[in-house]
Amino acid sequence: MRGDFEAYLNDSFRDENGNLDLAALLALEDEADMDVAVIMPNTQPLPENNELADAIRGNSRALGCALVHPTEPEPVEQVRLAAEEWGMRGIKLMPAVHKYDVDDEMVRPVVEAARDYGLIVSIHSGPDNCHPNRIGTVASWVPETPVIMDHMGFPDDLDSAISIAKANENISLGTTILRFHRRWGTDPDAVVPTEVKAAVDALGPEQIVFGSNLPEYRPIQVINALKRLELGDDAEAQIFGGNLARIYGF
Numbered sequence: 073m074r075g076d077f078e079a080y081l082n083d084s085f086r087d088e089n090g091n092l093d094l095a096a097l098l099a100l101e102d103e104a105d106m107d108v109a110v111i112m113p114n115t116q117p118l119p120e121n122n123e124l125a126d127a128i129r130g131n132s133r134a135l136g137c138a139l140v141h142p143t144e145p146e147p148v149e150q151v152r153l154a155a156e157e158w159g160m161r162g163i164k165l166m167p168a169v170h171k172y173d174v175d176d177e178m179v180r181p182v183v184e185a186a187r188d189y190g191l192i193v194s195i196h197s198g199p200d201n202c203h204p205n206r207i208g209t210v211a212s213w214v215p216e217t218p219v220i221m222d223h224m225g226f227p228d229d230l231d232s233a234i235s236i237a238k239a240n241e242n243i244s245l246g247t248t249i250l251r252f253h254r255r256w257g258t259d260p261d262a263v264v265p266t267e268v269k270a271a272v273d274a275l276g277p278e279q280i281v282f283g284s285n286l287p288e289y290r291p292i293q294v295i296n297a298l299k300r301l302e303l304g305d306d307a308e309a310q311i312f313g314g315n316l317a318r319i320y321g322f
Contacts, residue, residue, distance in 0.1 A: 160191070237275055
């Protein structure tokens, strides 16, 4: 089983009638032999989680992940809706877009609700308000809940991301890294992201989860970049799907 932990069914996938086209997204997952994808809505101040739910309903390959904005009214209710009404499997926190500190106490009831409803928590990582150290605090609130750290702490602090993942076994680092391809070269179709191998060497493949950030990059581009690391068949099997299957229980 292979899976992509982060793909966005956003405005770039609207058909001529303005409807979200799940088939177009899944065709790009097929190119990389992905069996399932965790799918998130358009990133915007008021996420259209209900529209995403309608677009993916009934498709076993699409695992919904609601974008929850903790500073908007009733965010815990959004988590309940995600679980009970929309049939989603996770929530995503985007502090860089929604402009809040991810470890602010107002976020705690949101992730605790995700825990209570059995939802996976994905968190955008980067500098300042979503630094890996802050994500570590969030993960410590819900140690029994899987937390996926998007972007592995790039662009500023992979070392902290690795340290935080070592200290919090519920954290996995997500390989949505091609947006930083100029670290390793100018061509995203030729880069060898050596720092990702450093994370695998430090943590083991068990805490690394494949993600593409589709449509920013096609899943096959990220797969090929990771294959150039020559991690070995067993590690690739875990990273490209085995770990996600364990986290999401499919």
